[in-house]
Amino acid sequence: xxxxxxxxxxxxxxxxxxxxxxxxxxxxxxxxxxxxxxxxxxxxxxxxxxxxxxxxxxxxxxxxxxxxxxxxxxxxxxxxxxxxxxxxxxxxxxxxxxxxxxxxxxxxxxxxxxxxxxx
Numbered sequence: 001x002x003x004x005x006x007x008x009x010x011x012x013x014x015x016x017x018x019x020x021x022x023x024x025x026x027x028x029x030x031x032x033x034x035x036x037x038x039x040x041x042x043x044x045x046x047x048x049x050x051x052x053x054x055x056x057x058x059x060x061x062x063x064x065x066x067x068x069x070x071x072x073x074x075x076x077x078x079x080x081x082x083x084x085x086x087x088x089x090x091x092x093x094x095x096x097x098x099x100x101x102x103x104x105x106x107x108x109x110x111x112x113x114x115x116x117x118x119x
Contacts, residue, residue, distance in 0.1 A: 029111060029114050029115050029118055030111050030115075031115055033108065033111055034111050034112045034114075034115030034116075035115070037098065037100065037108055037111075037112050038112060040099075041096065041098045041099060042096070043096075043098070047061075049119055052088075054087055054088065055085065055087075057119075058116045058119040059119045061075070061116055061117070061119070062116060062117050062118065062119040065117060066117075071117055072110070072113055072114065072117065075113045075116060075117065076106075076109055076110065076113050078095060079095065079097070079098045079109065079112070079113070080097060080098060080104075080109060081095075081097070082094045082095060082096075082097045083095055098112065
């Protein structure tokens with residue numbers, strides 16, 4: 001009986017360790033893929049990593065959302081819905097919807113957003 005309990009505990013420990021590692025591996029950002037998607041969608045026309053353009057710098061976006069639980073969901077909504085974006089001169093335009101290949105690939109969208117938030 002003692003051996004069975006020991007085996008169950010060992011299995012639980014190994015299983016827990018694997019579960020802890022899976023989100024970390026899944027959360028890895030593919031920086032090159034994120035940059036490529038940003039270039040394909042002309043995101044870098046209005047944004048840059050470090051300097052404000054017509055849109056805020058990604059470093060500023062990351063700073064604004066740092067520590068906020070809804071950061072990823074909020075940015076995904078912003079780049080996939082076409083909601084209004086405010087410009088420095090005060091006018092508003094619909095934000096361009098980020099397109100992926102295959103269409104609406106949420107892994108690519110999430111990778112882009114995670115890259116932005118990592119700046």
